[in-house]
Amino acid sequence: MQQPIDGVLEAPYVMEYTYRRSLGPVMSAFFTALRDGRLLGARTASGKLVVPPLEWDPETGAAIAGLEPAAEEGVVTAATWVAAPEPRHLLQEPFAYALIQLDGASTAMLHAVACASLEACPVGTRVKLVWSESRTGSLRDIRCFEPVN
Amino acid sequence: MSEATKAVVKDVTTMASPVSLKFRARAGKDLSRFLRGMKERRIVGRVCPSCNYVYVPPRGACPTCGCPMGDERVLPETGTITTFCIVNIPFEGQKLKPPYVCASVLLDGADVALFHLVGGCDVNEVRMGMRVRAEWVDEADAELSLETIRYFVPTGEPDRPLAQIREHI
Numbered sequence: 001m002q003q004p005i006d007g008v009l010e011a012p013y014v015m016e017y018t019y020r021r022s023l024g025p026v027m028s029a030f031f032t033a034l035r036d037g038r039l040l041g042a043r044t045a046s047g048k049l050v051v052p053p054l055e056w057d058p059e060t061g062a063a064i065a066g067l068e069p070a071a072e073e074g075v076v077t078a079a080t081w082v083a084a085p086e087p088r089h090l091l092q093e094p095f096a097y098a099l100i101q102l103d104g105a106s107t108a109m110l111h112a113v114a115c116a117s118l119e120a121c122p123v124g125t126r127v128k129l130v131w132s133e134s135r136t137g138s139l140r141d142i143r144c145f146e147p148v149n
Numbered sequence: 150m151s152e153a154t155k156a157v158v159k160d161v162t163t164m165a166s167p168v169s170l171k172f173r174a175r176a177g178k179d180l181s182r183f184l185r186g187m188k189e190r191r192i193v194g195r196v197c198p199s200c201n202y203v204y205v206p207p208r209g210a211c212p213t214c215g216c217p218m219g220d221e222r223v224l225p226e227t228g229t230i231t232t233f234c235i236v237n238i239p240f241e242g243q244k245l246k247p248p249y250v251c252a253s254v255l256l257d258g259a260d261v262a263l264f265h266l267v268g269g270c271d272v273n274e275v276r277m278g279m280r281v282r283a284e285w286v287d288e289a290d291a292e293l294s295l296e297t298i299r300y301f302v303p304t305g306e307p308d309r310p311l312a313q314i315r316e317h318i
Contacts, residue, residue: 007178007181008175008176008177008178008181009175009176009180009181009184009185009293010173010174010175010176011173011174011176012171012172012173012174013171013172013173013174014169014170014171014172015169015170015172016167016168016169016170016242017167017168017169018165018167018241018242019165019166019167019168020163020164020165020166021163021164021166022162022163023161023162023163023164027164028161028162031161031164032160032161034161035161137161137164138164
């Protein structure tokens, strides 16, 4: 505990909730596939591919028709720059958080893009998925996306 | 759910999703004086000049009257259990092994109860009105923390009648 000059004590105060949530059938399949190095999307009755998958069609609320492999390349639809990554971030160098619409998908997913600056990752940039070397069944199994030359 | 979906459901069925909120807490002047008292193994409260209520830990202003608090008062290490609960459920980060007792302890001369642990007896012996005293850690281990009181232990004195502590529950 520190003692600032005005005599008022100060200390770190960390509040933690160690939740573990169950994934349900669709997200279980999605994370299991990630662990195995495969990316899945949800095909809706109207034929759209939702990546990452949802349990229900976001437009109609109907159950999804099924899960199928999604492309590992796509385009950036929006991006922001993380200049000072924190320990909890997967990339420790500055990186872009981007919405990435994978080829054939109708929705975009949020993930990190490893690039030198935000200027190097404008909307429309083509990126490809980079898998983590050790995978456990989490979104971190995707290490990041990288611009495609 | 289609058969195709079911077929790929395997063993990743849960995910850790911890929430961690990192603050820097400032104790404020009064709580700082209370915590410094803990390091000296003294319990410091403060008196309201208007209603004469004694608050421990002390506060800057009386919650009832709204006026600035008056003199500090060092309180005795003895008191009475007003309410308590027996903790039987284990949880992450728990320091004591259940079952153990958390209690509101009304120190002698104080008007609000201090929340702390009760030790030194079987959990089933703890009761409302039970007389207790603070069991301090060794002087060398005293810190700027309420944990400088290890827990409250029974004194063996007769219980205080509930009528005497009712307004402090």
